[in-house]
Amino acid sequence: MTHIVLYEGPGAQSMQVDERLSLMSACLESGVRVEASNETEVDSDGPVCVIGYLDQDSAHSEKDNVQLFNLHELEQEEIIKAIEEKAQERKPWKPWFPVIDFDRCTNCMQCLTFCLFNVYGVENETITVANPNNCKTDCPACSRVCPEVAIMFPKYKAGPINGDEVNEQSLEREKMKVDISSLLGGDIYSALRTRSTESRTRFAKERDDERALKERQRCYKKLKEALDIPDSVLASLPDQDMIDMKRRAAMDDNQAEGGV
Amino acid sequence: MAEHKIVYCNCTYARIIEKDVKQAVLQALSETGVAFTAVPDLCEMAAQKDPELARLMSTGPVKLAACYKRAVKGLCHSSGVTWNDDDIEVINMRETDAEGVVKALLNTEALS
Ligand code: SF4
Ligand code: SF4
Numbered sequence: 001m002t003h004i005v006l007y008e009g010p011g012a013q014s015m016q017v018d019e020r021l022s023l024m025s026a027c028l029e030s031g032v033r034v035e036a037s038n039e040t041e042v043d044s045d046g047p048v049c050v051i052g053y054l055d056q057d058s059a060h061s062e063k064d065n066v067q068l069f070n071l072h073e074l075e076q077e078e079i080i081k082a083i084e085e086k087a088q089e090r091k092p093w094k095p096w097f098p099v100i101d102f103d104r105c106t107n108c109m110q111c112l113t114f115c116l117f118n119v120y121g122v123e124n125e126t127i128t129v130a131n132p133n134n135c136k137t138d139c140p141a142c143s144r145v146c147p148e149v150a151i152m153f154p155k156y157k158a159g160p161i162n163g164d165e166v167n168e169q170s171l172e173r174e175k176m177k178v179d180i181s182s183l184l185g186g187d188i189y190s191a192l193r194t195r196s197t198e199s200r201t202r203f204a205k206e207r208d209d210e211r212a213l214k215e216r217q218r219c220y221k222k223l224k225e226a227l228d229i230p231d232s233v234l235a236s237l238p239d240q241d242m243i244d245m246k247r248r249a250a251m252d253d254n255q256a257e258g259g260v
Numbered sequence: 261m262a263e264h265k266i267v268y269c270n271c272t273y274a275r276i277i278e279k280d281v282k283q284a285v286l287q288a289l290s291e292t293g294v295a296f297t298a299v300p301d302l303c304e305m306a307a308q309k310d311p312e313l314a315r316l317m318s319t320g321p322v323k324l325a326a327c328y329k330r331a332v333k334g335l336c337h338s339s340g341v342t343w344n345d346d347d348i349e350v351i352n353m354r355e356t357d358a359e360g361v362v363k364a365l366l367n368t369e370a371l372s
Contacts, residue, residue, distance in 0.1 A: 003312075008293070014293070017287075017290050017291050020290045020293075021286060021287055021290040024286060024290060024298060025283075025286065027298070027300075028270040028272055028286075028298055028299075028300050029270075029272060029300075030300075031272060031273075031300045031301070031304075032300065033297065033298070033299050033300065033312065034297075034298050035295070035296070035297045035298070036289070036290070036293075036294070036295055036296050036297075036298075037295050038295055039295070043315070044312075093273075093304075094273045094274065095273055095301055095303035095304040095306075095307050096303075097303075097307055099306075099331060099334035099335055099338055100334060100337070100338065101330055101333075101334050102334070102337055128338075129338055132307040133307070152330065152331050152334055154303055154327055154328070154331035154332075154334075154335065155271075155273075155274040155276055155303065157276070159328075162276070162327070162328060162331065162354070163327060163328030163329070163330040163331025163332070163334070164328050164330070165328075165330065
């Protein structure tokens, strides 16, 4: 992805503060990295756009990867438009994924077994976040099942999940010590499905729409409150076949690697 | 800390840092005319294992305005970037007001 250099070094005149600020903001809001620089050398092999009040013989002009936008010749709006066009290369994605604090992690692999969306993996026998893009936006559930409080989501609203220091007070506040097993009995997802099947059965037998619905809602509410799982994630839980497939695949992989 | 790089993370894709704080920090940096790098979202760089992250964080002293140090350290670890505690100072814009952030970024004396 292109990055921008706001150049005000030798061979260029200074910008107005407002000008510098609005170019800077436009880049950042479009998702483009920007440098305020006085260096004639651009330390990058990738595509770079240099913006500035550049003299005719600007030091940047000879480089292949550098495109010049001269404020002597172009309006600021034209340049901002060009930046926004370049930014369209980026796929829209809120960077939301678990980040492991390896000063706390004990490599117990509970997060690996808990997450059904293949976010976690194992590399050199160590837990890793293998597929950050698979993570469900705004779902911090796996951080709540980590016994060591080692999983962070930097964009989460509260500590210690957001990366704030782990202390007794924050543990209490975030109910990090919630015992998932006692909450819903073992595998939380299968418990959820069982509950929902049970409610459906009861619904069919008793023809009691309201009670069945209430039971499901109670269960969902409990989960949502304890783990902060968004509705969209609850709605997209994989079914039993998918989980079985995942389990078999993991076992096959393990056997192929010489595991038990 | 000796001569240091200044890096600012705009946390563009979330609203966890107050807009006023981000704007005031950017404004102050723009007013001083100091050289610095502003990245839209450090989390995204880490997820993409952007080589630029290593260039920013592990080539000499750096003062970074972002969020919690534990989070930034974890992000660097996740993308294989070496973390040198002596060289990296993280200024937390979730907890510090704009004035404090700017002071920490521009003050060449070690703060902690
Ligand atoms: S659950 Fe926590 S301690 Fe266990 S491997 Fe995952 S991050 Fe590490
Ligand atoms: S590192 Fe912190 S401030 Fe920067 S994008 Fe990630 S959550 Fe936002």
